[in-house]
Amino acid sequence: MKIAYVLDDLDAAGGIQAVTRAKAAALAAVPGNEVVLVAANDARRTAADLPPGVRVVTLGVNYYEDDWKGFLYVMKGILIRRRRHAEALRKTLGELEPDIVISVGQSEKFMIPRISRGRPWKTVREYHYSGTYRKDYARLQGGMRARVMAAVSDFYEFALRQGSYDATVVLTRQDMETNWKGRKGVHVIPNPCIRRTERAASLDRPRAVAVGRLVPVKGFDLLIRAWEKVAAVHPGWKLEIWGDGPEKEPLENLVREKGLERQVFLRGATPDVQEKLLQSSMLVFSSLFEGFGMVLVEAMACGVPCVAFECPCGPRDLIEPEKDGLLVPLRDTDRLAEAVIRMIEHPELRRAMGAAARKKAGLYGLDAIAHSWMDLFHALKNSENTNLS
Known part of the structure; x- marks a missing residue:
């Protein structure tokens, strides 16, 4: 099975990048799998450290490289680079012909549904945060402006885009039952524990x-x-x-x-x-x-x-x-x-x-989480319908 993860950056030190790299390695270890990491930005460090079975394709978009120059360059990154990103991603996915395309929820999250219309692959959207994170942050920040922005962003992402992926994966059962109740095609697969040790704490230190x-x-x-x-x-x-x-x-x-x-x-x-x-x-x-x-x-x-x-x-x-x-x-x-x-x-x-x-x-553990993902991928491939429940 050919699995394509799509994200902005692989070399960054963030949690999304670390989890994606770890899952890619675990899935590539499954016989018959090929994993491709499609990054908008350069990913030289990551590409050099990945195991066999994991390939990196970079799109040369390079978001953020000019942001330090001022607001106009930020807008350029949003408007011009976003269009360049969509065009490059459409071409790359067409050439790769993957079985599964996964969005980690960055700049690509609204591109993939449009690109995938009429295509044979199945699409999955990962949520690395809870369904109410914008509202939670708005409450923490205080002020009407933050609350309005959160409400507008949620309406655009959840109300207008509902059902645009074949499956949606959230991290916790609490999130699914509280924030995704009644929505089809939502599955719970937690993040893997990347750091595993044979040692255990003695628990005798104050x-x-x-x-x-x-x-x-x-x-x-x-x-x-x-x-x-x-x-x-x-x-x-x-x-x-x-x-x-x-x-x-x-x-x-x-x-x-x-x-x-x-x-x-x-x-x-x-x-x-x-x-x-x-x-x-x-x-x-x-x-x-x-x-x-x-x-x-x-x-x-x-x-x-x-x-x-x-x-x-x-x-x-x-x-x-x-x-x-x-x-x-x-x-x-x-x-x-x-x-x-x-x-x-x-x-x-x-x-x-x-x-x-x-x-x-x-x-x-990585093996257990990779097994859960493979179960979902096989179910998607064997289903003729979208929004697999």
């Missing part, structure tokens, strides 16, 4: 970690406020927040305001999240909303139990409360602190939950 960009959606301000209550009972326990971003200074000020300089540490970005997880005894997840929450799966794979806000979407799908982690109501810093304190004071609970989490992480 250390908790949180991981993510220092931006409001990650809720690190709420986590610091919760840790004030934890530190009052267990001052020897440390919280390390790994990540960088525009909220660094306000968060540092909050740490000082709460007198937590010896308990809470903003460590900056790290290239080795897995090692930080292995050196911890729990992950604390304070996001206000997510598309999936990949760091939860990464922690589980390391045998690290998670304490999380039950935010949409991700934690409810991934964590079974009282078995492999703890969930608390969104934004409830008192309950978050209580859950962390419970983990601290009951090491046997930590170990039991860590072991259960590590076992569950196997469900998100």
